[in-house]
Amino acid sequence: MFSFEEFLNLPLIWGGFLALAILLYVILDGFDLGVGILYPFAPSDDCRSRAMNSVAPFWDGNETWLVLGGGGMFAAFPLAYAIIMPALYVPIIMMLVFLIFRGIAFELRFKATGIGRKFWDYSFHFGSLGAAVFQGLILGGFVQGISVEGRSFAGGAFDWLTAFSMMTALGVVTGYALLGATWLNMKTTDKTQIWARKCADYLLIFVGFFMGLVCLWVPFLDTEMHQRWFQAPFIYYVWPIPLLTGALYIGLIVSLIREKEVAPFLFSIGLFIMGYVGLAISLWPYIVPHTVTVDQAAAAPESLSLMLIGAVIMLPVILSYTAYCYYVFRGKVGHEPLY
Amino acid sequence: MEFLGSLDPILLARIQFAFTVSFHIIFPAFTIGLASWLAVVEGCWLKTKKPVYKEIYKLWVKIFAVAFGLGVVSGVVMSFQFGTNWSVFSDRTGNVLGPLLAYEVLTAFFLEGSFLGIMLFGWGRVSDKMHFVSTVVVAIGTLFSAFWILAANSWMHTPQGFEMRSDGILYPLNWLEIIFNPSFPYRFSHMVTGAYLTTAFTVGGIGAWYIWRKKFKAHGKVMLGMAMIMAVLVAPLQLFIGDLHGLNTLKHQPVKIAAMEGNWEHERSMPLTVFAIPDEEAETNHMALEIPKLGSFVLTHDWEGEVPTLKEFAKEDRPPVIPVFYAFRVMVSIGMLMILTGVFALILHFRKKLFETKWFLLWCMALTPSGFIAILAGWFVTEIGRQPWVAYGIIRTSEAASPVLGEYVALSLMAFIVAYTIIFGSGTYYILKLLAKGPNVDEAPLGVHQKKDGKLKEAKT
Numbered sequence: 080m081f082s083f084e085e086f087l088n089l090p091l092i093w094g095g096f097l098a099l100a101i102l103l104y105v106i107l108d109g110f111d112l113g114v115g116i117l118y119p120f121a122p123s124d125d126c127r128s129r130a131m132n133s134v135a136p137f138w139d140g141n142e143t144w145l146v147l148g149g150g151g152m153f154a155a156f157p158l159a160y161a162i163i164m165p166a167l168y169v170p171i172i173m174m175l176v177f178l179i180f181r182g183i184a185f186e187l188r189f190k191a192t193g194i195g196r197k198f199w200d201y202s203f204h205f206g207s208l209g210a211a212v213f214q215g216l217i218l219g220g221f222v223q224g225i226s227v228e229g230r231s232f233a234g235g236a237f238d239w240l241t242a243f244s245m246m247t248a249l250g251v252v253t254g255y256a257l258l259g260a261t262w263l264n265m266k267t268t269d270k271t272q273i274w275a276r277k278c279a280d281y282l283l284i285f286v287g288f289f290m291g292l293v294c295l296w297v298p299f300l301d302t303e304m305h306q307r308w309f310q311a312p313f314i315y316y317v318w319p320i321p322l323l324t325g326a327l328y329i330g331l332i333v334s335l336i337r338e339k340e341v342a343p344f345l346f347s348i349g350l351f352i353m354g355y356v357g358l359a360i361s362l363w364p365y366i367v368p369h370t371v372t373v374d375q376a377a378a379a380p381e382s383l384s385l386m387l388i389g390a391v392i393m394l395p396v397i398l399s400y401t402a403y404c405y406y407v408f409r410g411k412v413g414h415e416p417l418y
Numbered sequence: 419m420e421f422l423g424s425l426d427p428i429l430l431a432r433i434q435f436a437f438t439v440s441f442h443i444i445f446p447a448f449t450i451g452l453a454s455w456l457a458v459v460e461g462c463w464l465k466t467k468k469p470v471y472k473e474i475y476k477l478w479v480k481i482f483a484v485a486f487g488l489g490v491v492s493g494v495v496m497s498f499q500f501g502t503n504w505s506v507f508s509d510r511t512g513n514v515l516g517p518l519l520a521y522e523v524l525t526a527f528f529l530e531g532s533f534l535g536i537m538l539f540g541w542g543r544v545s546d547k548m549h550f551v552s553t554v555v556v557a558i559g560t561l562f563s564a565f566w567i568l569a570a571n572s573w574m575h576t577p578q579g580f581e582m583r584s585d586g587i588l589y590p591l592n593w594l595e596i597i598f599n600p601s602f603p604y605r606f607s608h609m610v611t612g613a614y615l616t617t618a619f620t621v622g623g624i625g626a627w628y629i630w631r632k633k634f635k636a637h638g639k640v641m642l643g644m645a646m647i648m649a650v651l652v653a654p655l656q657l658f659i660g661d662l663h664g665l666n667t668l669k670h671q672p673v674k675i676a677a678m679e680g681n682w683e684h685e686r687s688m689p690l691t692v693f694a695i696p697d698e699e700a701e702t703n704h705m706a707l708e709i710p711k712l713g714s715f716v717l718t719h720d721w722e723g724e725v726p727t728l729k730e731f732a733k734e735d736r737p738p739v740i741p742v743f744y745a746f747r748v749m750v751s752i753g754m755l756m757i758l759t760g761v762f763a764l765i766l767h768f769r770k771k772l773f774e775t776k777w778f779l780l781w782c783m784a785l786t787p788s789g790f791i792a793i794l795a796g797w798f799v800t801e802i803g804r805q806p807w808v809a810y811g812i813i814r815t816s817e818a819a820s821p822v823l824g825e826y827v828a829l830s831l832m833a834f835i836v837a838y839t840i841i842f843g844s845g846t847y848y849i850l851k852l853l854a855k856g857p858n859v860d861e862a863p864l865g866v867h868q869k870k871d872g873k874l875k876e877a878k879t
Contacts, residue, residue: 080591136535139490143531147523149497154520157512164501164508165820171498172830176837179491183841186487190480190848230509231821379513379589386517393524397532404532407543 083387084380093155093383094366094373096390100151102355104144106258106348111138113259115181115207116252117278119200126271127200128189128414133266135185136408140401142182154386158230159366159376166225166232167217167239174213181206208252215251219244222358223300224369243296250289254351257282261344268411279335279343287328290354294321297361301369304361317360324353427824428816431503434831436801438495440794441838445489447793450564450610451617452482453557455644456537460550470636473857477637478621481849483538488845490531492838497523503827507808507818514580514588514596515570522566529559564610572602574809575800576670582812600670604663605800611656612796615756616789618648623786624853626779634856639773642782646772649760657753661716667800668717671810672726673735674803677742679713680706681727688713688725693747696739701729737805745798752792759785 083089111134121127153160164171184203191199220239227233260282263275298308307313331346364372377383456478463471497519500508536544536552544552579595580588590596622645628638668675675681680696680703681688690712694703714723728736759781766772773779808815 080593136539139487139534140528140531142490142494143523143527146494146497146527147520149494149501150516150519150523153497153500153508153512154516157509157516160501160512161505161509161820164498165505165822168502168820168822168826168830171502172833175495175498176833178494179837179841182491182494183487183845186484187844187848190484190852195844231505233821236823236826378516381590381593382513382517385590385593386520389517389521389524393528397524397528400532401528404535407536407540 080381081384082380083384087387089380089383089387090373090377092387093377094364096394097148097151097155098355098359100144100147102352104141104148105355106351107137107141107144109255109351110134110258110262110344111141112181112207112211113255113257114263115203115259116211116256117259117263117275118204118207120274120278122270122274125414126267126274129267129271129412130263131185131188131203132412132414133263136404138182138185140404142178145178155378155383156366156373156376157378159371161230162225162227162232162367162371163221166234167220169236170213170216170220170239174210174217177206177209177213179206181210211252211255212248215248216240216244218251219247222247222297222362222368225367227367227370243300246289246292246296250286250293253282253285253289254354257286258344258347258351261347265340265344266412276335276338283332283335286350290324290350293354294357297358303369307361320353320357320360324350324357327353425824425828427822427827428819430824430827430831431819431822432815434503434827434834435499437831437838438492438499438834440797441842442489442492442496443793443797444790445485445492446560446563447609447613447616447790448485448620449482449489450560450613451615452478452485452621453553453560454614455617455621456482457550457553457557458644460553464546464550469859470640473859474637474640477852477857479538480852483534484845484849484852486530486534488841491841495834501820502830503820503822504808504818505820507813510586510813510818511588511809514577514590515573517590517593518566518570518573518597522563522570526559526563526566530556530563533559561610564613565606568606568609569597569599569602572605573597573599575599575605575804576601577809577812588812601663601666604659604666608656608659608663608796609793611652611659612789612793614648615652615656616793618645618652619756619759619782619785619789620787621645622649623783626782627786627853628856629773630776630779630783634859635773637857642773645782646760646763646767649756650764651760653753653756653760657757660750660753665717667803668726671803673728673731674737674742674800675717676726676728676731677737677739677803678746678799679717679725680739680743681713681725683727683729684713684725685727686714686724687711687722688717690716694743696743698739734806737803742799742803745795745802749792749795749799752788752795755785755788756792 114130114134118127118130121130149160152163180202184199184206188196188199188203216239219241223239223241223243225232225234226238257279260275260279264272264279267275298305308317327346327349331343331350334342334346362368364374366373366376456475459471459475459478462468463475533552533555536549537556540549540552573596576599578599579592580590582588621641625638625641625643625645628634629642664675664678679688680691680694682701682703687710689708689710691703692707692709694706694708696703711721714725715721717723717725728739762778762781763772766775766778804810806814806816808818
């Protein structure tokens with residue numbers, strides 16, 4: 080049996096891969112969930128059609144990153160998967176149910192008329208909104224910590240529901256909406272674009288507020304996290320993060336004022352990446368916060384080695400054909416049914 | 419809540435998994451066959467440029483989209499269910515099964531999810547050839563996906579290539595042994611062939627309906643004709659593969675065979691039980707209709723051959739007999755009907771009456787959903803037949819569940835039932851509506867594509 084254990088830190092690499100998969104999910108599905116959150120507020124039915132058309136070719140591939148997140152955690156960190164999934168049972172099931180209604184709305188909305196179409200419009204909106212809310216609650220419940228005994232979850236069914244997790248839920252919803260608004264600003268024209276830009280202006284304020292709040296709150300959840308942000312030697316390495324985040328935020332404001340098309344979307348993605356990196360720094364090396372580390376939860380080195388071969392070959396391939404698909408569907412969208 | 423709390427969480431978790439996975443399997447089973455068939459249809463169009471092929475493609479790709487969407491949303495649920503409901507199983511087998519599932523996501527899901535966009539919306543944005551390539555890529559993706567998930571599933575039936583250490587966790591020893599475990603080649607070919615037949619009978623049934631309605635007759639003929647080629651060639655092949663799969667099960671999971679045959683005590687010269695009412699309390703069959711010695715002959719190719727009996731195994735090691743016994747009969751009967759369809763089709767074809775024979779059109783219409791029923795029945799046989807084990811001979815189902823209270827499992831089960839009923843109902847409704855509407859023959863004439871700038875341009879062809 081081959082294993083790369085001797086010359087590679089496999090848990091570290093896989094921790095990185097998993098973090099990357101979840102980050103890509105958050106960004107990619109983030110903008111299409113965001114479009115769903117803003118959807119009913121669009122000025123007309125044609126605008127709604129355009130909004131949906133702008134994400135229809137991509138949502139499937141985007142959601143696959145979630146499957147990679149779930150499946151990848153099972154494969155690379157089975158112990159973490161076995162603890163986190165039961166701990167977050169209720170919000171995960173709720174997220175899945177909302178995702179079901181939202182995903183299927185893509186296929187059925189254009190085939191329906193009258194009341195059926197209304198139903199799928201709402202299904203798309205509430206599905207996206209609900210999925211985002213519960214993803215935020217999952218994030219909060221995860222970051223604040225999970226009680227563990229032996230190799231199992233040992234807390235209550237609603238441990239995840241706290242003031243902190245409700246705040247992260249609001250943060251995620253407004254953050255996704257910002258990604259969605261800046262995406263629409265890039266992919267649409269005229270009325271829809273003006274509306275999307277206005278949405279982005281408002282959302283900017285909320286996102287700034289919630290990101291600031293999380294930044295202030297997280298270091299006080301746990302002494303170890305506190306040390307990481309405010310004490311030497313860590314502080315020498317982490318100080319660029321808040322600075323860079325601030326710079327991106329200002330860049331976003333400026334690009335929106337100047338009515339740029341692509342830049343606001345890229346700045347929003349940048350903001351998400353910074354928030355994500357910040358959280359990752361706070362949590363490292365834990366994969367179940369404050370109890371189980373990446374090393375403890377890692378699968379057998381033979382398993383991680385086999386998967387590493389697959390990931391090293393396949394991830395570049397996946398990223399290139401994903402990029403190709405975005406390239407094929409570049410440019411602005413219309414409101415006609417796409418097929 | 420008190421009533422819900424008194425329910426057995428393991429039973430509930432089993433029902434939930436059975437419900438979500440049964441719901442899920444319908445769609446991949448359909449899309450595996452449909453993707454390959456669409457690739458063939460598009461290939462025919464590229465070669466002959468006959469509009470009928472493109473119109474058929476454009477109709478069925480919409481059906482494909484709905485079925486694929488239902489498959490994706492119910493599949494995302496599956497990737498979380500192992501953890502939410504079967505965390506102990508995940509923890510103990512993660513080293514072995516995790517990589518197989520990871521490879522499924524990496525090699526199949528992204529491929530399908532990304533190129534589906536081009537397949538559905540790419541007309542006019544990519545060349546016809548590139549569009550065809552996308553269809554082929556999606557079809558290959560569905561087969562990759564089947565490969566990995568069936569490798570993982572087969573390993574749960576015939577586990578090998580691992581060791582269990584003192585912590586109760588399984589560690590891999592040999593990947594080739596794990597992936598190509600003894601039941602995998604049979605299960606994989608049986609399932610893919612089953613998926614192809616399912617699609618063939620669905621497409622054929624709809625084709626028959628079009629001919630019957632005297633609307634879209636040309637399309638109906640292509641659909642029914644292609645389906646009947648599958649019925650003639652593949653349905654008998656499936657019988658052969660199924661037989662090999664059964665012999666493999668006999669070797670590795672004898673008690674499952676005993677349950678399938680409803681064989682309580684015939685150690686030799688087992689009859690073939692056509693029908694019976696198995697009684698698990700009294701350990702016998704009521705109202706049995708039997709053909710003497712045939713059962714032994716089918717399984718061992720010897721009239722006196724030795725076969726496993728249920729009584730050889732302790733009660734706690736037997737699977738539930740009744741569902742396995744009946745599901746097996748449902749699957750085999752449908753398989754026989756499919757073979758019979760192929761025979762009829764061949765006779766009618768040589769009499770040049772394949773598309774004019776009314777009773778045969780009705781027959782094909784009646785068999786439209788038969789493949790789905792057969793696939794579900796087949797999975798019931800193999801999965802219920804694996805009980806009481808989750809990984810055969812290693813981990814019992816009763817020790818694999820998550821530490822989640824019964825009432826939450828019950829509530830989430832209800833949520834899934836409600837959600838799936840709504841999406842399945844509406845998905846089926848729109849699929850039937852699209853099929854009833856039929857292919858769009860009034861589209862822009864052949865060779866004209868809507869370009870990105872919205873102007874109509876003559877293509878080179």
